Amino acid sequence: MKSLIDGSESSLRAFLDNLPGVDKVGAEGRAAMLATRSIKTTSKAKAIDLAIKMVDLTTLEGADTPGKVKSLCAKGFRPDPTDASVPHVGAICVYNDMVEIARKHLDSIGGQDIPVAAVSTAFPSGRASMEVKLRDTKDAIEAGASEIDMVIDRGAFLSGRIGEVFEEIREIKSLCGDRAHLKVILETGELATYDNVRKASYLAMLAGADFIKTSTGKVTPAATAPVVLVMLEAVRDFYKLTGQRIGVKPAGGIRTTKDAIKQLVLVNETAGPEWLTPDLFRIGASALLNDLLMQRMKLRDGRYSGSNYVTVD
């Protein structure tokens, strides 16, 4: 990768300050226009299967238990037990302590190809010492996580200590090495402005993120269309600068097939079709999968069966 900064905080700051601003009205207008795209029939069928492959099927509750996680793994592996043509999801996303259970269960049911993603670095707030964050990540990797969804320190970012944020990501990245893919959660709902979303996107990419992710799912607003648009513009332009394709993961608030298809349209017309692969685009969601399955059934059977014809988990 071509080096855009020399590693010093001043060069990082200069780079980020030099990024063009985002006009709020314009970005929201573009996102709203793309939301009017009408995706029907064959393209809808294709989009639904693609979206299923991109789902990071997630449970991040205090009430999570091994039983809950195992059934989530089974659901992710065979989303529709009555139809083997339904692809499996992109990954199973859980808290640190559930990683081992998820990994073992997936392996035991034939889901070796499905990665386990762990939320990390004192998720969701990121309020812990670096030592704790590193240990958190190390635990997850050792338990079998091959994807790490870390949070950035939004407090540091908002108070202008961008060097600290950069350094944290860099350290976590070096811990991940080639053992785990690193997704960096910006928590855009707390960054508040599109200018900040753009800056944080570049900051994460410069520090070594493999993916940039919108949200933890614990804060609203989460993955709004304009936020995803700005992030997709960032990965598109970063590729132009470095030749490296970084992935994007919207998470939080994407519950329906319509929402998911709107995300795919955003990808298609912003970053481009090269990003329409689970390697470069994921959707963090829990409820979405069943709506995708119901819409898939409707396309297949010509009628809408209702929620009792898909499994709850």
Place this chain on the structure above:
Amino acid sequence: MSTEIFEYAPAPESRAIVDIKSEYGLYINGKWVAPHSKKRFASINPATEEVLSKVSLADATDIDKAVKAARSAYNKVWAKMAPKERAKYLFRIARLLQERAREFAVLEALDNGKPIRETRDVDVPLSAAHFFYHAGWADKLNYAGYGDNPKPYGVVGQIIPWNFPLLMLAWKVAPALATGNTVVLKPAETTPLTALLFADICEQAELPAGVVNIVTGDGSTGAALVNHKDIDKIAFTGSTEVGKLIAKSIADRGIPATLELGGKGANIVFDDAPIDEAVEGIINGIFFNQGHVCCAGSRLLLQESIVDEFIEKLQVRMAKIRVGDPLDKNTDLGAINSSAQLAKIKEMSESGSKEGAQIWSAPCALPTKGYWFAPTIFTGVTQAHRIAREEIFGPVLSVLTFRTPSEAMEKANNTPFGLSAGVWTEKGSKILWAANELKAGVIWANTFNKFDAASPFGGYKESGWGREGGRHGLAAYLKGAK
């Protein structure tokens, strides 16, 4: 890496909702009448060249009949009616336009060639909004700042263009009726169908006979309307060439005119602009409505330091413009309105290449039938080129560059027109400075082609006389108001 191709399957809006008659008469005095000449001409769908209907060619006799009907309706009904009663008719028309929005959207797309996404999201809602807005003014004219009890002119002759057929009808008819005038309206030769459907709305709203008369025809019909002795005022939107003819013909008659004419709008992008949104704004500025927009941002003035980066982003974005079937809900750019207009765009485009500018067109497949032109930009354009000076009225953008802010202003103003301009910068003070420097009727900052019934629209210099919309637009229909 497995890359999926995400093709959008055709998503056509159904045309079953519109009922196009095989032929139309003239709508005069609340009745459909055959034209005196007995001549009819075809209105075609420019996307397919299919004949949609045959409409009447009105001559001077028909115009006389329509003006007499309007005069009689003015004297007997409309001028006497209490303003709040007039308002009710306007509100009714506005609501009917909303209720029948899909019908108008589909018909406009068929007759004009513009995409359904635009007729559905722009033309029809804005038309209804214009009637709602002016309905509100009808009984408040005493408070518009034009003195106590301002008076209408009487019978207004209105001639509208083919680029926004229904919307321009709304811009003309709504303020005229709200202020108490009656109307003889002539829609454009190539796009008469939504105006004829509007006659249906007038019927449904039970508008008194003769208040709105709709006469279709060609240039000779327009000339007969302009030259009729009993017209009290002319309102025209169209080319500067015809605008000048109208100005001449009314010069010795002492009647007023509002003229909304051509433009060569400059969209000025400074190096501190929000680049991605500026790219969108430039796209919208020139490719909205196939570039058939008098206030189009047809000249892009780029600060030299960002030229390469910006042009590249613009081309990437242009390649994503979806050109094709106007009724497909995913179409961004529809058909050119007529073969004559297509010929003009081609001629101008050839002159650009001949004069030494570099042409680039988006690599899109164009349908074989109908009138089509791919989104195109010219780089290396100078002020001396025809494509920098003359209105093309098509999806063709001329790119010029500047070094300093004052050079940008100088180039932007160096045109006989003065209708619109756009300024793109994140620096607020620069926007305010540029707005003072630019000689244009509408200046958009970090956006483009945004319209609102409350906002006056109109130009400087050869772009026209008077304003439409807002409080200022009322003055055009009230005696002695300025």
